[in-house]
Amino acid sequence: MTPEERSLRARLAAHVSWAATPDPASRTAKARAAADSKFEREAREMHPDASDEHIARVAKHLRSAHFSRMALKAAARRRNSATPKAA
Template sequence: MSAAERSLLAQIAAHTLWANCEDPAAHTAPARKAFLDRFEREVDPDGTLTPEERARRAEHARRAYFKRLALASARARAAKTTRGVIKGGGGRDVA
């Protein structure tokens, strides 16, 4: 089976899943919980903090994570725009 066929089969499976899913939020809840639990483990690997302090620190760790993603995205967009200008156009004009 080619890579293109595998990709199409995966897309069909994903669309079928979501077409038959009664509650998408409930379906993805375990993944969201695992993602958020990661930040609690990061800030309190030994489990010694109070639940309130662990939650406070985890929230800041989560915010820092998303700010790092935003920074990387902004840098990538800036680099892409710069490459387009250097190559003589082709880059998008950013308002």
């Protein structure tokens, strides 16, 4: 099987799985909670004496920074894959 065929097969399986999921939010709840606790832990390490409200604000910005960083890396990958390779 080619890499493209494996990708199509995996995409098909994912769509079938999500179609069979009655409550998508509950399916991803543990992962979201783990990510939220990671950002909160990082915020508390940065500001150990801060109030809960301040920690929540910092954690929100850390989460946004994380996803912005991922988007930037994805853009670089797209740009690099569109660039023709020299022979």
